[in-house]
Amino acid sequence: MEDQVESNSSFNSDSDKLINSDSGKPVNVSDVEQVSQKEKEVKEAMEKEAKEREAKEKEAKELAKEAKQKEVNELAKVAKEAKEKEAMETKKREATPTGRKEINNPFEAATSKVSHLVHWENPIHSGIVLATGLSVIIYTSYYSLISTYFALIISLLGLNWIIVIGKKQFQALSSTEYTNPFESLIDKQIFERAKIEKYLNIFVDGVEFLLLEYQKVILVEDPSRTFKFIVFLYSLWTILGWFSIRTLASIVLVLGFSVPTIYRRKQEFFDEKLNKMRGISNSYCERATGLLKQHTKGVVEKGRNYAVTKGWATKEE
Template identity: 25%
Template sequence: MIFTYSLCHAVIDLVHWRDPKKSGVVFGVSLLLLLSLAAFSVISVVSYLLLALLCVTISFRIYKSVIQAVQKSNDGHPFKALMEKDVTVPPETFRKHVDVCLTHVNHVLKQMSRLFLVEDLVDSLKLAVVMWLLTYVGAVFNGITILILADILLFSVPPIYEKNKTQIDRYIDVARTQVNTTIAKLQEKLPGSLKRCKAE
């Protein structure tokens, strides 16, 4: 739970650009990765990334070996400190994260069951409308394009919202009132038995 809380805080700090250098690096890398996936297959992108990493580490190792040979020093392996670090995942930590994931998965499954088995007609109709709208989005964009747009929005909307919070909140309140009014009108037109179910 503490890990999830700290992770959420780290993500919030990144998207709000609290540390511009760190946010810039994460945004640049994530956008570059998504653009690479749009142009190449996942296997190619992963292979090129690992190959680039290997080239850097091998070059650094050779460079350090040459420097040690020229200076006749005995510094040892350049990555010794990193190799001595424990990179294994303790079973308790793994179980804890699995339990957190399982809680979220069970919540999602419960909600999906409720929506698809029409426990609440209005909520199921809302889902149907969203899915219908997504068919049009899917016809225009593919999945990777949506992820690229989501990445750009994730790093641009929070700072814009922080600067124009009052105006945006006012527009959101107006939109929410309109949506609630429309839903109320639709509920009035539902048959009596369905209205009673909604009221309960």
């Protein structure tokens, strides 16, 4: 019995060892399993690294594709804007007689800002502008602008004088060298030539644009436009007989900040009424233009006939 137990134990101990055919040394089974486990971990790490590399490459390709698409869209947008600008300039050249000077409207940016204010897109800014305008109008009804200007200048000069003298006395008491508190501002350049030229060009463009538009109205380039301008001037002349300029400015300011909001809320109703009034005014303008052309034509014919009778011109002319 003891011999059988010993044989079984020896068999079990021998089974835990393998004979290496090359070296003839025994190899432990647990070492083989550890090696295989390590190989498996290395393989999984390599696969994970390959997947991460593939994901990064895919992400880089997508980013490059998005950047390229964005660049293409920007180029298309720039090309579209350039094409629209060229078409607008071509249309303007076709509609404008040769040799006439045309200036782009320099008030477009200001018009958009005013529209932003009167439509109350930012209530805080609109409220501040409206309150400031009304405050200035009310203030100028009691005090003149010239008196206000001189009062501010005198107050500012007196305050600066007090500051300079006070600092001078304080430095004398503390036995320190006197320095003007506004030394940094004294040597500072007041105007920058580039900014002056920029704003001066804007001012000149604005004045020239207004003069050209006024010239078109005065020389009756568009009879209906000139007629509307006459009606506007006559209405303004009549209204100024009823109200002072300050009162009229207050009314215009309040209406300017209230009418656009009311119109936006009741747009359909006002559009219907405005279209009807526009049709009536256009009919009157056409009628007035026709009468003007008719009488002008008669005067021209009479003048031509008179010139022919006097021998100053021939009938063919």
